Amino acid sequence: MKILFSFLPKEEQRLSLINRFPQVDFIFHKDLNENELKTASVFVTYGEDLKPSHIEGAKKLKWVMVASAGLEKMPLQEIAQRNILLTNVRGIHKTPMAESILAHILSIKKSLPLIAENQKKAEWSKRVPSSELYGSTALIIGPGAIGGEVGRxxxxxxxxxxxxxxxxxxASYMDEMVSFKSLKEVLPKADIVISILPSTEETRGLLTYEHFKSMKESAIFMNYGRGDLLKEQDLKQALEDNCIAYAVLDVFAKEPLESDHPFWSMPNVIISPHISSHSSQYVVRALEIFSRNLTSYLNEESNFENVIDVSRGY
Incomplete structure (x- = not known):
């Protein structure tokens, strides 16, 4: 059985897979090798390189493992038509992303950017605003594995x-729960609004200017899910109108964010270039999930982790 990778794990990680599964022919490439894919049974990818034409030509393909949580760039319809097993690494992002979210919240609350600027100017100033997290309210839109860890x-x-x-x-570590239908009712209560939603038909454009208008003027809005949650012009207008105090953005409608985009120069916007999930342990955790699923696959079992409902896209 041939398993094709379109990214290159570290040498020790590749050797570990080869030694653990000697019955498998592993093919590792830095990018998608179309000829190898035609005869592969399993394809391991970050999810941005697979096109509908590839599915058509990969006659032996039975399983696609996506070493990412996002699936919006995958040819889901073609995968469904072929009844190909689709899994991802949902859950491995929770530690680095939760730490990143908390770091930005504390940075704003304790005015760390201003402290850093004062240091550059050798300016001894105690006129630095500082507030506490204690006693505040956070609304977490999309309280899955990542949101639950943020909540904890x-x-x-x-x-x-x-x-x-x-x-x-x-959902885990939530004191209250509401549905999307009640979103406008709870937004005025939140000091921090954090979205960790995937990109689906239900979530695209979910937040509008009216939602931002209903938030506290002191609120921090954070988008760590997908950029199509909102129209960037709506968020820009809300920030200019002082509907909210800050926006911390890890994802955008178009990436990379264009150098002339107004977000770069807005003082109440913090740009994180889609790096919140970066961690030295990312591939390690992804391959742990893959190895457990591969064991089940080889044993002809059906207890796979993170199986994707292709009709829903998650």
């Missing part, structure tokens, strides 16, 4: 957490 950390700081998802069903 925030609760440790004494923050009241409200989760918001499609159904309103209970």
């Amino acid at each position: 950390l925030l609760q440790a700081f004494g923050v009241h957490t409200i989760g918001c998802n499609r159904s309103g069903k209970t």
Whole structure:
């Protein structure tokens, strides 16, 4: 059985897979090798290189493993038509992303950017605003694995957490839960609004100017899900109108963000260039999930982790 990678794990990681699964023919490339894909049974990818034409030509393909959580660039319809197993690495992002989110919140609350600027100017100034997380309220839109970890950390700081998802069903480390339908009702309560939503038909354009207008003027808005959650012009206008105090953005409608985009020069916008999930442990964790699933695959079992409902895209 041939397994094709379109990215190159470290040498010790490649050797570990080869030694653990000697019955498998592993092919590693830095990018997608179309000829190798035609005879591969399993394809391991970051999810941005696979096109509908590739699915058509990959007659032996039975399983696609995406070493990412996002699937919006995948040819889902063609994968569904071929009944190809699709899995991802949902859950491995929760530690680095939750730490990144908390770091930015604390940085704003404790005015770390201003402190850094004062240091550059050798300016001894105690006129630095500082506020506490304790006693505040955070609305987490998309309280899955990542959102739950964010909620856990925030609760440790004494923050009241409200989760918001499609159904309103209970999620881990949320003090309250609401559905998308009740979003406007809870936004005025939140000091921090964090979106960690995937890109689906239900989430694209979910937030509008009216949502930002209903938030506290002191609120921090953070988007760590997907850029198509909102129209960037709506967010820009909301910031200019002082509807909210800050926006921390890790994702954008078009990436990389163009150098002349107004967000770069706005004093109340913090740009994180889609790096919140970066970690030295990222590939390690991804390959751990892949190895467990590969063991099940080789044993002809069906207990796979992170199987994607292709019709929903998550």
